[in-house]
Structure formats: structure tokens, C-alpha cells
Amino acid sequence: MIGLLQNLIDALSLGSIYALTALGIGLLFGILRLINFAHGDFITIGAYALIVPSADVTARMLIGDFNIALMLPAIALIVIVAALLTDALVFRPLRRSSPPTLMIGSFAVSYIIQNAVLMMYGSRPKAINLWSDANTQVIIGDLRVPMLQVITLVVTLALMAGLSVFLKKSRYGVQMRAAAEDFRMAQYLGVRGNFVIGLAFAISGILASAVALLYVTQSGSLSHTMGVPLALFAFVAVVIGGMGSLVGAVVGGFLVGFIVTMLQAYLPPDLRAFRDAFAFAFVILVLLVRPAGLVPARNTVERV
């Protein structure tokens, strides 16, 4: 019983980081039909933004040493600028292209960001110590609850709630949803398309910077491909959850975290190495039963 409960806590911790990443990917897909594989590299940018840009083997904190009230907006701003730049340079010229073309574009962006990081920061993985105070744990009976997981969970739920309120209540949120529903029609009705899309990129940048900080606090390590597996699993989460639905993205994120953790915990040792293969097989099963995802978005139902 304790074992199962502990595994559930572990699953929540992995799930919340996937959910937060999936939120960023799901948002852009909802508005732009863009499956942004470069989202993981936005996370990488957010993490590397903490340190002095140099090829030295030992990383020195720069923004990472700022007061937290200054550091959060600074990191967010850097990732937002990066996200807006990719929109302006790559995705705006591809605006009328088909979703597969956009996706290929995002692969190219991902490749360019990774190599730019290699060029600027050198090829050796780096190590930093961010907020090690958050890396403590609360012991409740036999249960181990890491503080950082609680923080990650709270941040994920808060950002999801904030984003939902923004989309439902604010003027720009309504415009964004209108654009997601029918982009052409929204434009006819006076929604400034490029502005709304830029806004979506900026928000996905904020989400990526949150993931970056939580992830680096957890792992203490930076590498040029650090965001790639996150984006991959988050993309799967978006697909399971229902493409275009934000709640779906979060639900999918938690589900993927749950599946991976339970497989890691209960698979026999010889099969554990194939954990991800089992996880993806389960994803296929989910999609066979519910092709539109667990929480299908209204506007994409017919398209799938």
C-alpha cells in the first residue's frame, strides 16, 4: 500500500513536468496547428540563460544569481524573445503552409537552437546549483514527499488555471480562442492574426521558462539536448489528451507520467529497459479506443 502511494507521488512529480511542457505545445497547436518540436529547445534556452555564456567547462551563474523576483521575469523574457524570433523568422513566412510543413520547420528550428547552444556554450554538459533548498523532502510516515515535486505540481496547476482564465475572460484570450476556432473568420472579424499568434508564442515561452527552472532545480545539469525528451513525451501527452485542448494536454501529461512511472516501478528488471516502448504501446491503445484523445477539443473533432 505504502509502495503504491509512493509510486503515485512519484508519478505526479513526473506527470506535472510533462503536463507543463504539454501545455506549451498544446497551446500553439490549438492556435496555429503547429506541432512545435522546438518547444523542448525553448526549455534548453531558459536553462542556459541562467549562466554566463562561455565555453568554459565550469558554469558560472549570471541571471541564476539574481534575486528571484528579478530572475523569473529575466529568464521568461529571454525565452519569450527566442520564441518570438522563431515565429518572426521561421513560422510567419510559413503561415499558409500545411501542418506537416510547419512541423518540419519546427524540427529545423530545434536543430538550429541545439547547435547554437553548442557553439556558444561548448560541447561539455554543464552543472549548476539552482535553489538546492527546494531539493528537500517531507517524510510523512513511510512516505517521501519531495518539496520540489509539490512546487512543480502547484506551479503546473496555477499556470493551467491562469491560462484558462486568460483564454476565457480576457479580450486577447477570446481573440485567441476565436483564432483557434476559425483563423480566417477571426481575421475577417478584426482579430489581428499575427498579434494573436505572437501572443501564443510568448505564452509558450513563459511556460517553457517555468519548465526550465523546475527541471534544472531537479537535475542540476545542462546539455544541448536536455529539452528533447521532454518535448517528445509532452507531444505524446498532447496527442493522448486531445490535440488542441489545454485541459487535454494537462491530463495527457499526467497520464504519460503515470504510465512511465508505473512501468518503471512494476516491470520486471529485464523488461525495464524497454519502459518507453511499453509506454508508447499503451499510447497506441488509448488512441485506438479514443482516436480524438481523452479530452477532444471541439474545434478539432472533425479534422482528426
Next chain:
Amino acid sequence: MKIRFLMAALLSGVATLAGTFSAQAKEDSVTIGMAVAMSGWMEAYDGEATKMAQLWIEKTNADGGVLGKQIATVSADTKTDRVEGAKAGQSLIQQGANLLLVSADYDYGAPAALQAQKAGIISAFLGAADPKAGVLGVGPFAFTTIAAAQLEGATMGDWGFEKKGFRKGYELIDESIEYNKSICAGYKWAFAAKGEVIGADTFKGLDPVISSQITRMTDAIRTKGVDHIMLCSTNPGAASALRQIRAAGITLPVLSGTAMDGTYWLNAVPNLKDFYLPVQALPAGDARPAVEEITKAYTAKFGKPPTTQYAYPIYAWLDLWKAAVEKAGTTDAKPVVAELEKAKDAPTVLGPRSFTNKLHIQTDIPLLITSFAGDKQSFVEEWRVGKTIPDPVLYRLAGN
């Protein structure tokens, strides 16, 4: 099939011809080719060893060169790409390389080494810890400069049992590369012979969290009395795993492989202690004057000392190669390889080295145990397992 064979024969023929052609053109010198990564992520592993090779060449030329000839170098960037690696190897062979140095990893170095093998030229991996980087993989002309990953794990297991009194081990294996699995295969072989390996778990280097692995580990520590952890991983996964292990309040001693050598990653694990790994040399605090001298010369030439021990092994290997070439009186592969294979505990600046006609990698040498405390890595003692690693462990046949 026939056509492919013919093509291969033709191509290698052309390559050999081109090789002899330009080699003849440069008969007054011996040429060392460097098909290494100067860009991409492998640069972190190739860069310093390549610099060390340059240092060796400079010193050797100052001492009169090899066979009375000066050593010339040619180099090409593999760009951390296997296809580029093959091209780089080929072009250097065409430029007349008599010896080819290749990337510090079996997968990334093999494409260039295979070109050398086909052209009948000796190749040396700057730091591949896989015995396939030799006779049974690339071919009889390929060597690697370092010890098998299995020996790293075996050394830690044996030393841990004898000197630290460890009896019950637990393996945490990063599945992302083969090297990690090889370290733990060696550890298991050596430690299970004397103590008991209680359990093993796996993760992937870029997993965002390893909570469920830590849960299982905590359980094994509480219920089965595990007294140390063997972490078989490479950075960035290794530092991340260690940070999470320590953050979870697990203070048991942790053993690891050579890949975590160096202090550049210590920021990830504040106040790390009780962490041990084996190396072949220490950039700071090596007791051997010859190694200190190399470090000094390296620092003088390149502005800072090597980051890790991976810079050093090529130096010792090139010394052996030079001795073999001078004995054979030629740089031709066959006689030189025959000379190299006579090495049995042959002394080098880094300690004894042996080669046989089956193994072109070190599987039985003393390694230096180092420990980490207070942001410093320091020498503990030299340790030699002194047993032959069986083939199923060395080649990781079923179940190993």
C-alpha cells in the same frame, strides 16, 4: 553481393594506392592523421586528447622525431558525425597518414578506424572503453588508448569490498549508452564474486526525474541493508542522478566509472562526499613526477590544465607506438602491430600496458582510486584487480 565486394576491394585498392602515393611524396617525414571531432558534442571528449597528442608530437620532434624523421600532422573534423568520420579518415589516409588517431568513442571513432584498417594503417581511439575498438571489432590494426569500461567497474567493486568493507551493493544503470552498461557488467563480475549485488535499476540519462528509481533504492537500503551504490552513468545524466540521490537523503557511499572524472560538474551536487571513481591520471595532485611534468607542459602550451584524465592516455600510447616503430624500423602496420603485441606490463608514464593478438585494450592494469570531498577530487590509492576479465563480461554476451 559480388558487386559490393568488388566495389569494396576496388575502393580500398584506390585508397591504398592514394595512400602509398602521398606517403612516398612525404618520405622525409612520418605523418600522424587526426580524424577527430573539432565541433559537435564529441569535441568535449576528443579536444583535450588531441591537444595532448599535439604536445607529444612537438616534444618528440624536439627529441629528434621517429626513425630519425620529423612527425608531420594532418587533421580533419569529423563534426561528431559518423559519415563525416569515415570521410575524414579517408581523406587523411589519402594525405599520407602513417597512423590515424580517431574519436574517443567506439561508435564515433570506428568509421574512421575502419578506413585505416582497410588501407592497412594503424589507428588509435583516443579513449574508447570498448574492446570492439580493436581486433574483434574494427580489426587487427586498431588500438584504443584506455582501459575497458568493465575494468573501471571491476576495480571499484574489488576495491570497495577489500578496502571499504562493502558487502551489499546496488546498481543504478543509465541505459542511454553501452559504456554505462559495461561499467556495471565489470562491477557485477568483480563484486558478486566476493559480496552480494542486492538489486539493480535503470534510468535514461535525460529522464527529467528518477523518483521511482529512488523509491526502489530507498526500499532496498531499508529492507536489505544495501551499503553502497554503484552509479553507472555519464554526464549530464550522472550528475543529475547523483543530485537527486543526495537530495533524497541517501548518504551511502557512491562508486562510479571514469566518465565522471573531473570537478567541472560538482555544482550539480553541492557538498558532495563519499563518492569514488577510478582514473589513470590526475590533472592536479598526481604523485608521479612524469605525469606532473606532462601537465605542466600542457598547461604552458594551452593555457590551462586538462579538465579530465581523458587527455593523458594517448601520451602513453604514442610512447609505446614510437618504441614499436623504432624496433620494427618502419611505420608499416604489420610489423609495428607485432611489436606492440609483445607489450606485457610494458612501463609507460601512466603505468604498465599490455597488448595481445586478441586484445588491443587494457583489461588488467592498476587504476588510481580518487575520492570527492569539499569540491575537490583527490588521490586515495592505486588498485589492481589482477584477474582476467572473462570474455562474456568483456564482450557483454547474454546476461552480462
